[in-house]
Amino acid sequence: MATGLTALELAEATGIRHGADIHVLVPRDCAAKPLPAVFHERTSRLPEPLPLRAPPRASHARATVDACRRLVAGRRPHDRRQARATALAVVQQRLCEVAELRAECEAGPRRMRRRVRALVDEASADVRSVPEADLRLLVRASELPEPLWNPRIHLLDGTFLCSPDGLWEDEAVAVEVDSVSHHGFGADRCRTDQRARAMRAAGLTVVSVLPRQIRDAGPEVVRRLGRAIREARARPRRHLGLAVLPAA
Secondary structure, X not given: OEOHHHHHHHOOOOOOOOOOOEXXXXXXXXXXXXXXXXXXEEEOOOOOOOOOOOOOEOOHHHHHHHHHHHHHOOOOOOHHHHHHHHHHHHHHOOOOOHHHHHHHHHHOOXXXXXXXXXXXXXXXXXXXXXXXXXXXXXXXXXXXOOOEEOOEEEEOOOOEEEOOOEEEOOOOEEEEEOOHHHHOOHHHHHHHHHHHHHHHHOOOEEEEEOHHHHHHOHHHHHHHXXXXXXXXXXXXXXXXXXXXXXXX
């Protein structure tokens, strides 16, 4: 039965770097013959395959947890980052719920459970990409107040305005992770720029940061955000006529 990155590739999950080998589950007492480019994972907890799928594959939650467990056990520097991206992508694409990931994590083997649990916790925090998750970690490690992550902002007539990556609602300060890989090329890129202009036109202060700045110049990013928040607090407060809802 296919699992891990193999099953997620069969599910056409996007934003995930798929595996170089085929990851399959076999019963623990099965004498599976080694095959080139096939990774056999023995398990005493063989799941029911998803119905009407060929080849047979594990549920999306089981496949994600199996993939993440294998990745966080890897020695390559980018393995953990790929594990984070996998958990976030599966939740973002609604292939499964966070509660399903958590249940699979707790029901599975103890090996790497703590590390996989941390990935599931991150996926439950309303962030949608690894750069956003990195920004969340940076903010939480600083003295900045924590913003709302990916809230939905509407005009008072109900018209949807935007969903910034982060929003300090009281100060009307938004932060956007300006990443081509996460916010697209071409027309998608234009929509990202239009979103920033729409937020500024609505009275929001928008701070754009790059993923590499979050990784390599975190203190400077914190200073920029702190300065924008302080400046917003120093201005006379005015009602912007916006309704802010939690992330969907």
